[in-house]
Amino acid sequence: MRLSRRTSIMLAGVVLATGIAGSGGPAEALDPAPGVTDLTHDIDQILGDSRLAPARAGVVVKSVTTGEDLYTLDAGKLFAPASNTKLLTSAAAIDTLGLDYRFRTEVLTASKPGRQVTGDLVLKGTGDPTMLAADYDALAAKVAQSGVRVVTGRLIADDTWFDAVRLGTDWAWDDEPYYYAGQISALTASPDTDYDAGSVIVSVAPGSAPGAPAKISTTPETGYIKVDNKAVTGAATDVTVERQHGTNTVLVTGTVAAPYDEWVTVWDPALYAASLFRKGLANHGVRVLGATVHGAAPQGAAAIATRESMPLRELLVPFLKLSNNMHAEILTKAMGRKVSGAGTWAAGLAVTTAFAKANGVQTLRLRDGSGLSRVDALTPSGITALLAAVRGKPWFQTWYDALPVAGQAERMVGGTLRSRMQGTPAAGNVHAKTGSLTGVSALSGYVTGADGEPLVFSVVSNGYLASSVKDLEDKIAIRLAQFSRSAPVDAAQPLRAAAHPVADLECSWVKPATC
Numbered sequence: 390m391r392l393s394r395r396t397s398i399m400l401a402g403v404v405l406a407t408g409i410a411g412s413g414g415p416a417e418a419l420d421p422a423p424g425v426t427d428l429t430h431d432i433d434q435i436l437g438d439s440r441l442a443p444a445r446a447g448v449v450v451k452s453v454t455t456g457e458d459l460y461t462l463d464a465g466k467l468f469a470p471a472s473n474t475k476l477l478t479s480a481a482a483i484d485t486l487g488l489d490y491r492f493r494t495e496v497l498t499a500s501k502p503g504r505q506v507t508g509d510l511v512l513k514g515t516g517d518p519t520m521l522a523a524d525y526d527a528l529a530a531k532v533a534q535s536g537v538r539v540v541t542g543r544l545i546a547d548d549t550w551f552d553a554v555r556l557g558t559d560w561a562w563d564d565e566p567y568y569y570a571g572q573i574s575a576l577t578a579s580p581d582t583d584y585d586a587g588s589v590i591v592s593v594a595p596g597s598a599p600g601a602p603a604k605i606s607t608t609p610e611t612g613y614i615k616v617d618n619k620a621v622t623g624a625a626t627d628v629t630v631e632r633q634h635g636t637n638t639v640l641v642t643g644t645v646a647a648p649y650d651e652w653v654t655v656w657d658p659a660l661y662a663a664s665l666f667r668k669g670l671a672n673h674g675v676r677v678l679g680a681t682v683h684g685a686a687p688q689g690a691a692a693i694a695t696r697e698s699m700p701l702r703e704l705l706v707p708f709l710k711l712s713n714n715m716h717a718e719i720l721t722k723a724m725g726r727k728v729s730g731a732g733t734w735a736a737g738l739a740v741t742t743a744f745a746k747a748n749g750v751q752t753l754r755l756r757d758g759s760g761l762s763r764v765d766a767l768t769p770s771g772i773t774a775l776l777a778a779v780r781g782k783p784w785f786q787t788w789y790d791a792l793p794v795a796g797q798a799e800r801m802v803g804g805t806l807r808s809r810m811q812g813t814p815a816a817g818n819v820h821a822k823t824g825s826l827t828g829v830s831a832l833s834g835y836v837t838g839a840d841g842e843p844l845v846f847s848v849v850s851n852g853y854l855a856s857s858v859k860d861l862e863d864k865i866a867i868r869l870a871q872f873s874r875s876a877p878v879d880a881a882q883p884l885r886a887a888a889h890p891v892a893d894l895e896c897s898w899v900k901p902a903t904c
Contacts, residue, residue, distance in 0.1 A: 514575045
């Protein structure tokens with residue numbers, strides 16, 4: 390097969406260097422295996438797509454067996470990685486916190502508990518993103534079971550385990566109402582088992598007749614948000630659901646013909662969580678006479694009810710499969726709290742950065758744990774170095790299993806890759822992390838070649854104007870699954886392999902389960 394320009398230049402350089410060294414060996418001995426030459430040609434062809442003409446793309450393919458780079462393009466250049474940042478965050482969190490790490494939520498009081506708590510009742514969180522309304526109700530039931538019937542003081546929402554900075558540096562202001570950019574708090578709640586902390590589900594359904602007001606409900610049922618319903622029943626569903634900045638008023642406009650759900654963030658998750666707990670207390674016959682306020686548990690306060698989350702080994706599944714931004718940020722602050730006693734982004738990012746540098750990522754800039762910041766920057770070579778390095782960690786298999794798996798339809802297996810590369814050699818083979826922002830796309834992870842050779846790869850694109858370039862990532866991953874050092878592959882085959890266009894936004898941004 391004809392050599393690509395990149396391969397020809399590489400070989401010319403090797404021959405020149407060998408001549409200077411005076412090895413005298415035949416030039417033919419320096420030729421790479423035919424499968425490697427063929428791979429280079431095919432990836433060059435994929436990256437020659439016109440959609441990348443105004444953009445930047447960085448690619449590294451590395452053999453885990455030999456450590457050699459089989460393909461590189463701008464390997465050491467910095468790119469906005471989007472959710473590929475979660476590869477670093479999740480690995481650092483496991484290494485720092487441990488697979489058995491659990492978040493704890495407690496109910497405390499400084500007075501001796503009895504039928505009456507004299508003084509305040511404190512609800513204290515450490516960042517648990519898995520707390521549902523039912524879990525706060527269960528905590529309230531434990532308080533009632535202890536014999537408490539009246540609290541003479543206030544209900545204190547204690548979220549001081551983390552600092553009071555709720556939104557990440559560089560996050561776009563217009564993302565703030567949406568669940569993927571929820572406020573980060575040590576005391577929070579999720580609406581369902583996707584565990585999108587700090588959000589509620591607003592459901593919009595048709596009314597009784599055309600032109601009638603739409604029916605609105607929330608999951609969980611809560612009075613914490615106020616709905617301004619201007620939506621009406623119509624012939625088509627075209628609905629906007631948006632929380633107004635700085636408030637908990639949700640404006641619903643447009644027309645609805647079929648049920649529609651939107652995940653919306655709350656303003657101040659700590660007070661929201663406390664409202665769910667207070668409702669649970671009332672349901673179980675416990676009256677709190679004072680108001681609900683922010684505060685900290687007093688010295689010496691004792692726990693009368695406790696709830697622990699699932700271990701981190703289980704949380705990794707919704708975190709990585711669904712690319713949950715809030716999990717990444719909560720774990721970042723949890724790392725900072727453990728290592729330096731400060732539940733801040735700065736402290737947590739210092740932990741992730743140190744871990745990354747110790748595992749091959751020498752050039753990076755981190756502003757958050759999820760990749761939502763457009764100032765985050767990683768190199769394809771750094772990402773693949775990390776992917777190769779962590780294979781030796783005792784926790785690797787658990788982490789690897791939590792990555793999305795190409796073409797696997799089950800949501801908590803395939804995750805953000807479940808509708809991609811179906812029916813190809815990459816299906817069930819590629820374990821990789823996706824990444825998506827407007828004009829940013831990434832796919833980095835693991836694939837086994839046709840001869841059983843394990844490979845790591847990273848494909849990152851920035852600055853494209855097209856709706857999506859994810860099909861190009863898929864073509865490269867499929868081609869890697871076909872890779873054999875000894876046998877060329879029909880160049881047309883991987884270019885035909887993507888069965889259908891791939892949406893620009895990964896499933897974590899497009900909530901419905903049909904994504």
